[in-house]
Amino acid sequence: MSELTSKLLQNLINRGYLYQSTDIAELDEAASANLPLIGYIGFDCTAASLHVGSLVQIMMLRHLQQAGNKPIVLLGGGTTKIGDPTDKDKSRPLLDDAQISRNTASIKAVFAKYLTFGDGPTDAILVDNDDWLSPLQLIPFLRDVGRHFTINKMIKMESVKRRIADENEMTFLEFNYLLLQSYDFLELNQRYGCNLQLGGSDQWGNMVNGKDLIRRVNGQNVHVFTSPLITTASGAKMGKTAAGAVWLNADARSPYEYWQFWRNTEDPDVGKFLKLFTDLPLAEIEKLEQLEGGEINQAKIVLANACTEMLHGAKAAKAADETARQTFSLGGAGDDLPTIELSKQQLEQGVSVVQAFVLVKLVASNGEAKRHINAGALKINDTAVAALLPNLIASDFAKTGQIKLSVGKKKHALIKLR
Numbered sequence: 001m002s003e004l005t006s007k008l009l010q011n012l013i014n015r016g017y018l019y020q021s022t023d024i025a026e027l028d029e030a031a032s033a034n035l036p037l038i039g040y041i042g043f044d045c046t047a048a049s050l051h052v053g054s055l056v057q058i059m060m061l062r063h064l065q066q067a068g069n070k071p072i073v074l075l076g077g078g079t080t081k082i083g084d085p086t087d088k089d090k091s092r093p094l095l096d097d098a099q100i101s102r103n104t105a106s107i108k109a110v111f112a113k114y115l116t117f118g119d120g121p122t123d124a125i126l127v128d129n130d131d132w133l134s135p136l137q138l139i140p141f142l143r144d145v146g147r148h149f150t151i152n153k154m155i156k157m158e159s160v161k162r163r164i165a166d167e168n169e170m171t172f173l174e175f176n177y178l179l180l181q182s183y184d185f186l187e188l189n190q191r192y193g194c195n196l197q198l199g200g201s202d203q204w205g206n207m208v209n210g211k212d213l214i215r216r217v218n219g220q221n222v223h224v225f226t227s228p229l230i231t232t233a234s235g236a237k238m239g240k241t242a243a244g245a246v247w248l249n250a251d252a253r254s255p256y257e258y259w260q261f262w263r264n265t266e267d268p269d270v271g272k273f274l275k276l277f278t279d280l281p282l283a284e285i286e287k288l289e290q291l292e293g294g295e296i297n298q299a300k301i302v303l304a305n306a307c308t309e310m311l312h313g314a315k316a317a318k319a320a321d322e323t324a325r326q327t328f329s330l331g332g333a334g335d336d337l338p339t340i341e342l343s344k345q346q347l348e349q350g351v352s353v354v355q356a357f358v359l360v361k362l363v364a365s366n367g368e369a370k371r372h373i374n375a376g377a378l379k380i381n382d383t384a385v386a387a388l389l390p391n392l393i394a395s396d397f398a399k400t401g402q403i404k405l406s407v408g409k410k411k412h413a414l415i416k417l418r
Contacts, residue, residue: 004024004028005028005032006028006029006031006032006067007031007067007068008031008037008063008064008067008069009024009027009028009031011063011066011067012060012063012225014275014282015063015275015276015282016228016272016275016276017056017059017060017063017227017228017276018225018226018227018228019201019226019227019228019229020201020204020225020226021223021224021225021226022208022211022223022224022225023223026221026223027196027223027225030195030196030223031067031069036068036069036070036121036122037064037069037070037195037196037223038069038070038072038192038193038194038195038196039061039064039069039070039071039072039194039195039196039197039198039225040071040072040073040074040185040188040194040196040197040198041057041058041060041061041071041072041073041074041197041198041199042074042075042076042079042129042181042184042199043057043073043074043075043076043107044076044079044080044083044084045075045076045077045080045100045103045104045107046080046083046092046095046103047103047107047245048102048103048106048107048249048252049106049107049110049247049248049249049251049252050107050110050247050248050249051239051245051246051247051248052238052239052245052246052248052261053230053237053238053239053245054239054248055239055248055276055277056200056227056230056238056276056277057198057199057200057227058110058111058114058115059114059276059277060198060225060227061073061114061115061124061198062114062115062279064196064198065115065116065122065124066279068122069122070121070122070123070124070125071115071124071125072124072125072126072127072188072192072194073111073115073124073125073126073127074127074128074129074184074188075104075107075108075126075127075128075129076128076129077100077101077104077128077129077130077131078128078129078130078131078132078133078134078180079129079133079177079180079181079184080095080100080103081094081095081097081100081130081134082173082174082176082177082180083173083174083177084177084181085159085160085163085170085174085175085177086159086177086202086203086206104128106249107249108126109249110248110249110311111124111126113310113311113312114310125192127188129180129184129187132187133180133183133184141179141183145179145182145183145186145213146179148212148213148216148217149178149179149182149209153209154175154178157178157205158205159205160175177206178205178206178209181203181206181207181209181210182206182209182210182212182213183210183213184210185197185207185210185211185213185214185222186210186213186214186217186218189214189218189220189222190218194222195220195222195223196222196223196224196225197210197211197222197223197224197225198224198225198226198227199224199225199226199227200226200227200229201226201227201228201229202229203226204224204226207224207226208224210224211223211224230276232265232266232269233266233267233268233269234266246258246261248311250312254338255308255311255312255316255317255319255320256319256320256323256324256338257338258307258308258311258312258320259304259305259307259308259316259317259320259321259324260304260320260324261304262277262300262303262304262307262308263300263301263303263304263324264300265300265303267296270288270289270296270299270300270303271285271286271288271289271299273303274288274289274299274302274303274306277303277306277307278303278306278307278310279306279310280302280306288302301321301324304317304320304321305317305318305320305321308320327404327412338360338361338412338413338414339360339402339413339414339415339416341415341416342415342416352391353369353378353380353385353391354366354369354370354373356405356415357369357372357378357405357407359415360405360413360414360415361413362405362406362407362411362412362413363407372407373385378405378406378407379404379405379406379407380403380404380405380406402414402415402416403415
């Protein structure tokens with residue numbers, strides 16, 4: 001690869017975002033020009049919150065804007081009605097219009113934490129592809145767009161080949177997702193002059209077909225840039241944990257729980273995650289990467305504080321850090337721990353210790369709680385639960401009005417009596 005000159009590509013590559021790109025030299029030249037690049041990423045609205053797995057894409061838009069370019073956030077209100085078949089062995093459950101609308105409204109707010117929106121030449125804009133996909137008429141769409149795609153090419157797509165090889169059904173509805181994603185790029189190009197699509201490596205086939213469609217329809221040369229699939233050192237997919245997805249919305253995962261997710265990063269991942277998920281200068285990250293042994297925990301705290309401050313604000317990051325210090329270093333129970341309240345009436349009706357751990361979501365089931373008891377990992381107020389204890393009673397809360405529940409050394413929550 002020849003030496004790159006644009007601030008954008010130097011930053012994206014040095015931080016580990018590049019997996020594959022169409023002509024990198026041409027993209028570098030466009031990124032170095034006086035006119036800003038206009039780049040987009042699409043986010044389907046399949047849930048009420050995005051999760052950490054989407055954060056690489058959001059951060060790429062952030063770096064795009066910081067380098068003096070214009071980001072477009074494309075919400076997939078239209079494509080969600082079909083469901084992206086990429087990397088799926090079976091069809092997604094179809095959501096109704098009302099659920100898609102609720103999801104769309106719910107995930108919008110997170111982007112403003114990372115991007116500056118407005119009317120300026122480099123201000124981000126947010127659009128929904130339902131605005132142009134739902135009004136499409138089938139026959140004109142097939143004549144104007146469908147004629148540029150061959151079945152020969154489409155069945156060579158990795159997601160299609162895998163379904164066919166495994167003898168899993170792929171509906172005609174899903175088969176058209178490629179056309180619609182390609183059409184999105186064309187529509188954004190025509191409406192806003194969009195000349196760059198960014199995304200994950202699993203979207204490469206869809207993205208280059210969009211580039212080809214624009215060339216065929218408009219005769220324009222546009223660009224595609226993909227990031228690698230991010231996994232942890234242990235091989236887990238980024239954003240997935242044993243307890244489920246790491247959601248970005250605060251009502252789905254509290255700021256403290258979000259902070260704790262980053263604090264629990266595996267040692268080999270700390271440097272990589274600092275580059276991908278924070279704005280810290282690379283020189284500072286390099287120093288943090290040199291820490292060894294117990295000192296690596298300081299780098300993890302820097303990571304947790306930076307990520308939490310970016311999403312939830314400085315106050316929330318500071319509170320989470322202090323709660324962790326109170327809980328882990330001082331053996332107390334910080335104010336920011338996940339908390340539920342129980343009434344005296346609920347206690348009188350009967351809440352077992354096992355049920356309590358399920359209620360605060362430290363375990364997923366009674367069976368999991370019992371397994372942790374057998375392993376000596378469940379604690380109440382830092383004392384191991386040795387056996388299946390009787391129900392909680394009001395006197396358990398007499399000293400402080402609350403009890404702390406713990407699973408191992410890293411998972412803690414509070415139950416308060418109201």
